[in-house]
Amino acid sequence: MKNITKAILATGIFVLATTVTFAQSKEQELSNAEKFSAKAGGLIQKEFVEIGSVKGAKISVIYFTDLITNTKQSALKFECLSVGKYSTDTKSAVLDADEVDGLIKSIKIIQEKIFPSTATNYTEVSFKSRGGFDAGCFWSKGSWSTYLKLEKYDKDSYVFLGKDDFPTLLGLLEQAKTKL
Numbered sequence: 001m002k003n004i005t006k007a008i009l010a011t012g013i014f015v016l017a018t019t020v021t022f023a024q025s026k027e028q029e030l031s032n033a034e035k036f037s038a039k040a041g042g043l044i045q046k047e048f049v050e051i052g053s054v055k056g057a058k059i060s061v062i063y064f065t066d067l068i069t070n071t072k073q074s075a076l077k078f079e080c081l082s083v084g085k086y087s088t089d090t091k092s093a094v095l096d097a098d099e100v101d102g103l104i105k106s107i108k109i110i111q112e113k114i115f116p117s118t119a120t121n122y123t124e125v126s127f128k129s130r131g132g133f134d135a136g137c138f139w140s141k142g143s144w145s146t147y148l149k150l151e152k153y154d155k156d157s158y159v160f161l162g163k164d165d166f167p168t169l170l171g172l173l174e175q176a177k178t179k180l
Contacts, residue, residue: 029152031094031131033075036064043067048077051176054168056080057148057159061179062094074180076100076173078133078148082156091157093133093150097180100173103127103135107170110137115144115163 030038037044047063060077076099079092095103106127114125119139126136132152137144144163151157161169 029132032096036073052172091150095129
């Protein structure tokens with residue numbers, strides 16, 4: 001009987017620790033702008049300025065203002081529709097203003113150094129934001145394929161791009177950067 005009690009107690013502690021750890025990791029996956037907009041005790045105004053879209057991914061700049069403290073923050077938002085068999089869902093990602101330069105540099109490196117190269121094995125190159133956004137490319141079956149992944153744990157949040165879509169994406173990001 002003691003062994004069963006110990007096993008039940010150990011299982012309960014493991015489940016509790018796993019749940020707490022998972023909850024903390026989800027908390028860390030928010031951008032600073034998302035944390036700012038979700039803070040308790042604030043009255044948050046969100047203004048959305050549409051920049052453009054590429055392959056169904058809409059890019060906007062968001063201006064957050066806490067109307068009580070008059071503090072402000074801006075961010076870049078990617079958004080797309082995921083159409084399933086029975087429903088349609090909106091997928092989105094928010095990048096902090098300080099992450100946009102890194103994304104722009106990454107896209108330029110991919111265009112200038114990665115696309116002209118060939119790989120012998122399956123290879124991935126990716127940029128990741130603190131909020132879980134992922135952009136990059138992978139070498140498979142003799143060519144580079146490119147993508148945006150808006151939500152870290154959601155396989156339906158991919159937007160697949162062609163190499164020729166990268167200049168458009170880069171132009172939209174540079175335009176958005178001037179508004180951040």
